[in-house]
Amino acid sequence: MYLGIDLGTSAVKTILVDDAQRVIASRSRALRIDVPRPGWAEQDPAAWIAAIFATLDALKADHARDLAEVAGIGLSGQMHGPVLLDAAMKPLRPCILWNDGRSAAECAVLEQRWPALRQVTGNKAMPGFTAPKLVWIADHEPRIFSATRLVLQPKAYVRLVLSGEAIEDVSDASGSLWLDVVKRDWSDEGLAATGLTRAQMPRLVEGCAPAGRLRADLAERWGMTRHPIIAGGAGDNPAGAIGIGAIRPGATFITLGTSGAVITPVASVTPNPERVVHTFCHAIPALWLQAGAMLSAASCLAWIARLLGASEAELLAPLGASPAAPSPISFLPYLAGERTPHDDPDVRGLLDGLSHATDRNTIVQAVLEGVAFALADCRDALTDTGLVMAEADAIGGGSRSDLWLAILANVLTIPIHRLAEGETGAAFGAARLARLAVTGEAIADVCTPPARVRTFMPAPALAADYAERLPRWRRLYRRS
Known part of the structure; x- marks a missing residue:
C-alpha cells in the first residue's frame, strides 16, 4: 500500500x-x-x-x-x-x-x-x-x-x-x-x-x-x-504529470484546477523566459517540464458561481455539451493577475460587451472561453520554443465539463482527451513516486498512462469562429 x-x-x-x-x-x-x-x-x-x-x-x-x-x-x-x-x-x-x-x-x-x-x-x-x-x-x-x-x-x-x-x-x-x-x-x-x-x-x-x-x-x-x-x-x-504517465517528451497535458497550465515534458531545456514560459525539473531524472501557466482557471467558474448565487453544476447544465457559437461577450480571467504571457500581477479580470440582452448563460460561456483563450496564449508561448502540440490530455476539476473541453478543443484546434481518474492526478502521482522510492522499479513500468475515456475534436466551422475571436480577445488586455 x-x-x-x-x-x-x-x-x-x-x-x-x-x-x-x-x-x-x-x-x-x-x-x-x-x-x-x-x-x-x-x-x-x-x-x-x-x-x-x-x-x-x-x-x-x-x-x-x-x-x-x-x-x-x-x-x-x-x-x-x-x-x-x-x-x-x-x-x-x-x-x-x-x-x-x-x-x-x-x-x-x-x-x-x-x-x-x-x-x-x-x-x-x-x-x-x-x-x-x-x-x-x-x-x-x-x-x-x-x-x-x-x-x-x-x-x-x-x-x-x-x-x-x-x-x-x-x-x-x-x-x-x-x-x-x-x-x-x-x-x-x-x-x-x-x-x-x-x-x-x-x-x-x-x-x-x-x-x-x-x-x-x-x-x-x-x-x-x-x-x-x-x-x-x-x-x-510535476506530480500530476507522474499521475497521468506524462514521462516522455511531447506528452502534453492541460491542467484545469484552481490555476491552469499547458505543460510538456522535454528531454533538454529550451527556455523562453521573455514569453514567461516556466522551466522546471521533472520529478524523475533527466527530464524537464516546460509550461505556460495562468493563475486563475477553474477558480473563475467558482467565482462566477459565487457571484450569481448558483452552483457550478447549475450554471453549466443549461449550456449543453458543446457551444453553437462563441459567446457575444468576452471575459479576461485575470482575477489574481497573470503569468504567461504577461507577467502582470496587477492586471485584473474583465467582462466586455455587456448589454441588456446579456443573460446568465452568455456570461458563463464567456468565462469558460476566456480561460480557454488564456490557455491558447500559454500554448503559443510554448510553441515559440519549437515545441509542436498535436493533442493534449486534460486533468483537474475543470476536466469534468464536456462543454469546457469542447470549447478548449475548438480554441486550441487539437484533440483534447479526458482521462480516467483525471481529477486525482497530483495525489496519485505522489503515490506512484512513493512506490518508486520503495521498490526501485522501472519508472515506465509504474508511470503508465490512464485510459482516455473520451476525446473532444475541433469542429472546423466553430474552430474558425474562435480563431477569428482570439485576436480581439487579446486586445482586451490593454484595457484591463
Whole structure:
C-alpha cells in the first residue's frame, strides 16, 4: 500500500493506493486562504498539518487494515511558497502563496543583482516564485529575515513534520528561482543574490528517490507497521504529470484546477523566459517540464458561481455539451493577475460587451472561453520554443465539463482527451513516486498512462469562429 498526499491551495487530498494502482480510499480537508491586503495571499502552515493529520485520522478510522500496510508515502503540493523557520524549526510567519503579487518590484531588484538568473534558472523572475518573496521579506520584515535558519517549500515543511528531515525534490526546488535547472542543484550565486546560503536550504533529491521515513510516533498513531519511506515527491504539476504517465517528451497535458497550465515534458531545456514560459525539473531524472501557466482557471467558474448565487453544476447544465457559437461577450480571467504571457500581477479580470440582452448563460460561456483563450496564449508561448502540440490530455476539476473541453478543443484546434481518474492526478502521482522510492522499479513500468475515456475534436466551422475571436480577445488586455 502507498499513500499520496497532495497539499493543494484550497484543500488537502490524501489517497490510499494498492499494489495494483487502484485507489482504495480518498479523504480531503478544505483550506482557507488569508488575504491581508488586495493582491496578497497567505496560509498558516499549521493549518496544512492539521488538515493532513485529519485526512490520515479519517483513513485510520475507516481503513485501518489497509493503512497498516503502507510501505511508502509520496508528497505533492502547491509550489513557490516560502516557509521560514527559526533555529527551533518553528515557522516565523505565514507562508506567502504562489498567487501573491506583493513582490513585483523585488523581481527587478533580483534580476539586477543576478544578471544570469534567466540563463541559470530557465525562468523570468516573477512575484509568484519564492526568491522575490525573500527579497521582499528582507526589506519589509528584516527581523524575520535575520531569524530565518531554514527556507522550505510547503510540501518540504510537511516532510519535516512527518520525518524530522529537511529534504526537497528538484521539481519543487525549480520554482524557487534558486535552482540551476540543468545541473539540478542549488545555485550559490542565486542564493547569495537573496542574502541566503546553502546552509539555509534543504538537501535535494529526485522525486522518485527515498527522502526520509515517517516518524515512529506518527506511524504508531496511524497503525502503520512498516515504518514507511517518504519519497522525494514533486510540486503539484510535476506530480500530476507522474499521475497521468506524462514521462516522455511531447506528452502534453492541460491542467484545469484552481490555476491552469499547458505543460510538456522535454528531454533538454529550451527556455523562453521573455514569453514567461516556466522551466522546471521533472520529478524523475533527466527530464524537464516546460509550461505556460495562468493563475486563475477553474477558480473563475467558482467565482462566477459565487457571484450569481448558483452552483457550478447549475450554471453549466443549461449550456449543453458543446457551444453553437462563441459567446457575444468576452471575459479576461485575470482575477489574481497573470503569468504567461504577461507577467502582470496587477492586471485584473474583465467582462466586455455587456448589454441588456446579456443573460446568465452568455456570461458563463464567456468565462469558460476566456480561460480557454488564456490557455491558447500559454500554448503559443510554448510553441515559440519549437515545441509542436498535436493533442493534449486534460486533468483537474475543470476536466469534468464536456462543454469546457469542447470549447478548449475548438480554441486550441487539437484533440483534447479526458482521462480516467483525471481529477486525482497530483495525489496519485505522489503515490506512484512513493512506490518508486520503495521498490526501485522501472519508472515506465509504474508511470503508465490512464485510459482516455473520451476525446473532444475541433469542429472546423466553430474552430474558425474562435480563431477569428482570439485576436480581439487579446486586445482586451490593454484595457484591463
